[in-house]
Amino acid sequence: MSLTSALLTAGNRAAAALYAQAATTTTVAPAQQAPNPILPSTTELLWGSVSFAVLLFLMWKYAFPLVAKAMQARTDKIRSNLDEAEQVRQEANGILEEYQRQLADARNESNRIIEEARQAADQLRQDMVRRADEEVAELRRRSIEDLKAAQDRVMGQLRLQVRDLAIDLAEKVVGASLDRERNLALVDQLIAELEARPAGGG
Amino acid sequence: MIDLLAQAASSSTAVAPTEILKGLGAVGAGIGYGAAAIGPGIGIGIVVGNAITAMARQPESAGVARTTMFLGIAFTEALALIGFVVFILLKYT
Amino acid sequence: MLEAALKFPPIGELVKWPSFGPGGFNKVALICVAATFFTLLLFFLAGRNKELVPTGVGNLVESVVEFITDGVILQTMGQEGMKYLWYLTSLFFFIFFCNIFEIIPFMQFPASARMAIPLLLALITWVMYIVVGLKKHGISYISKSVKPPGVPFALLFLIIPIELLSTFIVRPFSLAVRLFANMLAGHLLLVTFAVLTGALLGSSIVFMKPVAILPLAMDIAITGFEAFVAILQAFIFTILTAVYLGSSIHIEH
Numbered sequence: 177m178s179l180t181s182a183l184l185t186a187g188n189r190a191a192a193a194l195y196a197q198a199a200t201t202t203t204v205a206p207a208q209q210a211p212n213p214i215l216p217s218t219t220e221l222l223w224g225s226v227s228f229a230v231l232l233f234l235m236w237k238y239a240f241p242l243v244a245k246a247m248q249a250r251t252d253k254i255r256s257n258l259d260e261a262e263q264v265r266q267e268a269n270g271i272l273e274e275y276q277r278q279l280a281d282a283r284n285e286s287n288r289i290i291e292e293a294r295q296a297a298d299q300l301r302q303d304m305v306r307r308a309d310e311e312v313a314e315l316r317r318r319s320i321e322d323l324k325a326a327q328d329r330v331m332g333q334l335r336l337q338v339r340d341l342a343i344d345l346a347e348k349v350v351g352a353s354l355d356r357e358r359n360l361a362l363v364d365q366l367i368a369e370l371e372a373r374p375a376g377g378g
Numbered sequence: 379m380i381d382l383l384a385q386a387a388s389s390s391t392a393v394a395p396t397e398i399l400k401g402l403g404a405v406g407a408g409i410g411y412g413a414a415a416i417g418p419g420i421g422i423g424i425v426v427g428n429a430i431t432a433m434a435r436q437p438e439s440a441g442v443a444r445t446t447m448f449l450g451i452a453f454t455e456a457l458a459l460i461g462f463v464v465f466i467l468l469k470y471t
Numbered sequence: 472m473l474e475a476a477l478k479f480p481p482i483g484e485l486v487k488w489p490s491f492g493p494g495g496f497n498k499v500a501l502i503c504v505a506a507t508f509f510t511l512l513l514f515f516l517a518g519r520n521k522e523l524v525p526t527g528v529g530n531l532v533e534s535v536v537e538f539i540t541d542g543v544i545l546q547t548m549g550q551e552g553m554k555y556l557w558y559l560t561s562l563f564f565f566i567f568f569c570n571i572f573e574i575i576p577f578m579q580f581p582a583s584a585r586m587a588i589p590l591l592l593a594l595i596t597w598v599m600y601i602v603v604g605l606k607k608h609g610i611s612y613i614s615k616s617v618k619p620p621g622v623p624f625a626l627l628f629l630i631i632p633i634e635l636l637s638t639f640i641v642r643p644f645s646l647a648v649r650l651f652a653n654m655l656a657g658h659l660l661l662v663t664f665a666v667l668t669g670a671l672l673g674s675s676i677v678f679m680k681p682v683a684i685l686p687l688a689m690d691i692a693i694t695g696f697e698a699f700v701a702i703l704q705a706f707i708f709t710i711l712t713a714v715y716l717g718s719s720i721h722i723e724h
Contacts, residue, residue, distance in 0.1 A: 212483065213483055214463060214467055217495075217586075219494060219496075219497070220495075220499045220500060220503075220582075220585050221590070222494070223494070223500030223503055224587050227503040227504045227507040228565060228592070231506075231507040231511065232558070234511050236558075236561075239511050239515055240514065240557040240560060240561070242514065244556075247537075441542065445542060445543075448703070448707060452649060455649065455653075456648065459648055460645075462656055466482060
């Protein structure tokens with residue numbers, strides 16, 4: 177206050193006095209002189225510095241760290257949550273890849289098995305066809321041989337029988353040639369015998 | 379100020395020379411402040427206009443433009459404020 | 472005549488607050504103490520909140536702190552400036568509360584409209600950026616900051632005094648005057664229209680009374696505007712402090 181009052185000029189004082197004179201009806205005359213509006217007042221400077229110093233000290237010591245710590249804690253928490261989520265996501269991706277790989281393996285495996293089975297079946301079918309062909313050929317060959325053998329045997333027997341028959345016939349013709357009636361009967365009899373004899377002849 | 383001028387006008391015959399000087403001082407202070415406000419007025423207009431152009435051209439960097447705009451306004455405005463302070467000084471010292 | 476109605480008090484009367492306590496404790500001192508108290512109250516309320524998601528006060532405080540981090544420090548000083556976060560936050564809240572009392576009923580005076588408060592804060596900033604510059608660059612801080620690189624020798628005689636003046640004298644002065652004059656101008660505007668309203672209401676001419684609605688409306692509008700100015704000036708003081716600190720940390724013209 178002393179500083180400001182010292183700096184007040186005579187003109188200023190005159191203005192204040194003028195104002196006091198003009199304003200007697202409405203306002204109370206100022207008990208102390210009006211301070212200069214520009215110059216800082218010492219007491220206000222003092223009070224301002226004291227309160228600001230107290231503010232700075234308390235903020236630095238207690239209040240700001242409280243808030244900063246809370247904010248830092250939240251930042252850390254969010255970051256750790258994000259990291260965790262990222263980790264989980266990567267794990268899930270790993271598992272998914274593993275599953276997909278296994279699925280692909282299984283599909284390949286089944287394809288391979290089906291292919292093998294198809295090949296095996298093919299092989300089997302071809303084998304069976306081939307073997308059936310061979311058997312058929314064998315059967316045919318054997319039946320042809322059988323037939324040939326039977327034919328040979330029949331032919332042989334037939335030859336023998338024909339010879340015997342011819343001999344018999346000749347004997348009979350020679351032995352009983354006197355009687356025509358008798359020869360005819362004999363031939364008839366012979367034919368009957370031939371007919372009665374079974375085809376295979378034994 | 380109005381009081382002084384009114385008093386000076388009503389009692390033109392018996393005015394002390396100091397009062398005339400005070401009245402002239404008040405007039406000078408008023409004109410001075412008015413003159414001091416012209417330049418910063420134009421300057422702030424230019425600053426804000428260009429800042430708006432910048433923001434419209436690059437909306438993604440509007441935050442930087444806004445901060446810089448306020449800084450520019452603060453620097454420009456200081457001139458007007460010094461004029462204001464001089465006005466008070468002229469009137470009170 | 473109007474002279475009976477319009478008795479505008481001198482500006483000196485508008486900022487005169489009689490002391491009512493020890494050591495010249497007046498309204499300005501009370502507002503300073505209140506600003507300190509409310510800032511600390513906000514921070515303790517915000518710090519008490521142990522929940523993960525901040526609510527109410529905590530949200531407000533933390534968004535301001537985040538704004539000062541992202542919008543002020545990182546843009547002007549970079550990561551190096553994070554150690555000034557607590558100071559800039561305190562500064563912002565202190566100035567804001569000093570300013571906002573301009574529009575709070577029954578106080579209606581910004582402590583920053585007295586030169587003492589802005590001058591104090593500007594002096595702190597001034598000392599801070601000089602000390603930071605000297606600590607970071609040694610004595611070459613002074614020569615570096617007054618001599619921009621790449622200036623021809625002949626111009627140095629012109630540049631060095633200008634730079635010396637602008638860096639070490641005009642800076643704190645303009646910083647203080649900016650805040651002081653903004654708040655005083657706002658206060659004067661409010662007072663002017665309030666006085667005008669009162670004078671018109673108390674006018675002896677009856678049909679002048681309803682006209683009082685015009686300055687009253689203006690007063691209300693200016694009150695809203697001053698709330699904005701209170702925040703803006705706190706922000707500008709804070710960011711300019713950060714800019715000056717940054718210019719001491721990285722001397723580049």
